[in-house]
Amino acid sequence: MDLAALKFDDNGLVPVVIADARSGEVLTLAWANREALERTMETRETHLFSRRRQSLWCKGQESGNVQRVVEVTADCDGDAVLYRVVPSGPACHTGAESCFHETLLSPQDHRLDGAFLEAITHLQRVLRQRKTHAPEGSYVGSLYAAGMDRIAKKLGEEATEVVIAAKNDDDGALVWEAADLLFHLLVMLEARDIALDRVGAHLLDRAR
Secondary structure: OOHHHOOOOOOOOEEEEEEEOOOOOEEEEEEEOHHHHHHHHHHOEOEEEEOOOOEEEEOOOOOOOOEEEEEEEEOOOOOOEEEEEEEOOOOOOOOOOOOOOOOOOOOOOOOHHHHHHHHHHHHHHHHHHHHHOOOOOOHHHHHHHHOHHHHHHHHHHHHHHHHHHHOOOOHHHHHHHHHHHHHHHHHHHHHOOOOHHHHHHHHHHHHO
8 A cells, every 4th residue: 555545534634543663552643644654754753744733743853752663554444554663752742651641441450461461561661761761769770771781680580589489388479579570571671672572472473
């Protein structure tokens, strides 16, 4: 499909969903005209059309939170576009990573997988922020600053503690140590810019 096949509305615009190419998280919903789409594909930076200002604009031109565009796709009907991006900062003008942060329906508490996924998503967001904006005294910031050797050593220590906890009868201690291990694994993956989706896809390939 090319741009000529897209179904622009009466104002010459098409909705654009912007998602993090690494985590899959939806960052924002915006609008683009043909020129914005062309500029996006030429520069691989997010260009959109502001309905309020009635003008073309580049994401991050004022805030510095630019987005490197990895892929642009259209839906099957050609009436919506998806930008998959690697953001260099928050997508929302409020400073939040995603514009979609006002909860209308929370995960059901009794679903353990829901709690786990919510925790992982939250940690990913925080860890990504700490890579570029770590407050003074931040433990995660200190790990990133120390480098991969320190992160790897810490992960090894946590793995040993999980093994020790597993050999005892205290389930609470095992849960605690398992959480520490997963936390430091996420730090390592984020330090290497490896998306969890990539790990998940590998696990699914193994299971098939």
